[in-house]
Amino acid sequence: MMYLKNFLLFWYDFIVGDDWMIAAGVDDGAVLSAALARRGLNAWWVMLVTVVVMLAASLWRRRAGRRSRSSA
Secondary structure (H helix, E strand, O other), X not given: OHHHHHHXXXXXXXXXXXXXXXXXXXXXXXXXXXXXXXXXXXXXXXXXXXXHHHHHHHHHHHHHHHHHHHHX
16 A cells, blocks of 8 residues: 555646645646547647746746845
8 A cells, every 4th residue: 555655746746846836737728628628629839838938937937936045
């Protein structure tokens, strides 16, 4: 049983990592892409846009966090 627990904890840490918001955003993008593809629409661009937006959001939050700490 301990093996299963450690296995699941590894995958949780690997997928979620340090920032659960990035993991949730990419997951939402994958769900949206799958939903569009299921309806027969061309959805290849959804994950591309999702990754770019999530990267920009992550960098913005990181930079805003540094700015607030340096002004304190």
